[in-house]
Amino acid sequence: MKRVLNILLAIIVIVVGFYFVINFKPPKPSITIENKKVEVIQGSYCWGGLIYGQCVDKISPPDMILHKKLKPVVVSPGAKLKIEFNREPHENSLYLSVWMDNDELEDVLLKDNTYLVSKEKGIYVYSVSAHWKKGSSSYNFLVEVK
Numbered sequence: 108m109k110r111v112l113n114i115l116l117a118i119i120v121i122v123v124g125f126y127f128v129i130n131f132k133p134p135k136p137s138i139t140i141e142n143k144k145v146e147v148i149q150g151s152y153c154w155g156g157l158i159y160g161q162c163v164d165k166i167s168p169p170d171m172i173l174h175k176k177l178k179p180v181v182v183s184p185g186a187k188l189k190i191e192f193n194r195e196p197h198e199n200s201l202y203l204s205v206w207m208d209n210d211e212l213e214d215v216l217l218k219d220n221t222y223l224v225s226k227e228k229g230i231y232v233y234s235v236s237a238h239w240k241k242g243s244s245s246y247n248f249l250v251e252v253k
Contacts, residue, residue, distance in 0.1 A: 131154065131156055131159070132154065133149075133152050133154050133239065133241075133242060133243075133244035134192045134193055134194040134239070134244075135147065135149070135192075135246070136190050136191065136192050136235055136237075136246055137190075137191045137192070137193075138188065138189065138190050138191075138235070138248060139188075139189050139191075140180060140182045140186050140187065140188045140189070140224065140250065141182050141183065141186050141187075143180050143182070145180045145188075145248045145250070146177060146178070146180070146248065147235075147246040147247065147248045148168075148171055148172065148175055148177060148246065148247045148248070149165075149244070149246060150165050150168060150171070150234060150236075150244070150245035150246055150247050151163060151164045151165045151244075151245055152242065152243060152244035152245065153242040153243055153244075154241055154242040154243075154244065155241050155242050156241065160242070167206075167210065168206055168232050168233075168234050168245075168247035169206050169210065169232050171247055172232055172247060172249055177247075177248070177249050178249070179230055179249035179250055179251035180248075180249070180250055180251070181251045181253050182224060182250060182251070182252055182253070183252070183253070184224070184225065184226040184227070184228065184252050184253075185223050185224065185225075185226045186223070186224050186252075187221055187222075187223055187224075188203075188221060188222045188223070188224055188233075188250075189220060189221050190203070190217070190220045190221070190222075190235055191220065192237065194239060196237035196238055196239050197237075197238045197239060197240075200237050200238035200239075200243075201217060201220060201235070201236075201237045202214060202217075202235065202236050202237070203215050203217050203222055203233060203234070203235050204233065204234045204235075204236075205231055205232065205233055205234075206231075206232040206233075206234065212234065224250055224252055225252050226252075227252065228252050228253060229251070229252055230249065230250070230251045230252075231249070231250045231251075231252065232247065232248075232249055233247065233248050233249070233250060234246070234247050235247075235248075
């Protein structure tokens with residue numbers, strides 16, 4: 108009987124530990140354009156848990172993309188970009204911005220978590236950010252319009 112209780116206790120500890128590990132990081136977005144999955148890089152975030160929380164401040168998205176040597180996803184002018192999360196962010200907390208040449212952000216309007224990329228050829232650095240009950244996070248990605 109004691110052995111069964113020890114095994115049951117070990118299973119409970121593993122399940123609870125697994126829960127905290129999974130829920131410790133912000134959800135990562137799934138971004139697609141023209142049926143192509145876009146690679147994203149974790150940006151700055153603050154995320155809290157039951158026992159532990161942390162805030163991580165990272166370098167600017169253009170610098171991060173250069174440092175990580177991120178390759179752009181190549182798309183057609185005006186292609187539809189779709190952002191999805193496995194855990195939905197708070198309502199009206201999802202933002203998309205594009206980095207301009209002067210290192211300033213320009214917010215772009217999302218409609219139903221979608222956006223039409225520029226019709227002008229070029230390479231664009233995007234940042235997406237959102238808020239959840241446990242915190243907020245940003246992600247960065249690169250798009251080349253050809």
